[in-house]
Amino acid sequence: MSQGIEFNRLMLEMRSMQTEAMARAKPAASEPAAVGAPSFADMLGQAVGKVNETQQASSQLSNAFEMGKSGVDITDVMIASQKASVSFQAMTQVRNKLVQAYQDIMQMPV
Template identity: 45%
Template sequence: MSVQGIDQLLGELRSMSALASGQSVNQPNQAVDGPNFADVLKESIDQVNQVQQEAQTKQVAFQAGDPDANLQDVMVSLQKASLSFQTMVQVRNKLVTAYQEVMNMQV
């Protein structure tokens, strides 16, 4: 089901809910202004990628014997990269679970 189809379905559900509660229906197909989900997701993935690249750069500099690279900064950046990646994996798992639940709903 496409995003437009989901938006249309949500609009219809909202209008039915408003009718059932006795409220008037005002523009049932009005889109909600806000950030685009795909853009937010892509930005988050890009941030995780950037943190991982910075950690790798610090690690390589330390391994090469760069005098400006110290072990504490390398370890902290590697832990940040690991934590951000684990968080992104958990977000992905939640999205997959939510998608599966939506697809299993009976209409």
């Protein structure tokens, strides 16, 4: 049950980060960037870190189940595995969109 709660919390965090990113007005060229505001690179790095943590947690839970540790249920292992898979697929899609946007920009006539 706690795995479902963690997934919901992760989804809420991602949605709030999206809302924050969309709510910020683009600063004018003459205005400096807001102090303390996370950059896109920082936000992307945090997202990659969370995906990595999810995959490591899934791996640890799987290893614990394989070793026969008590208190580790197959349903928890499968849920953790699916969370890791979904988060990795989402990160892959974000990467694909970024690459496509970069390619579109590079193909623009000057």
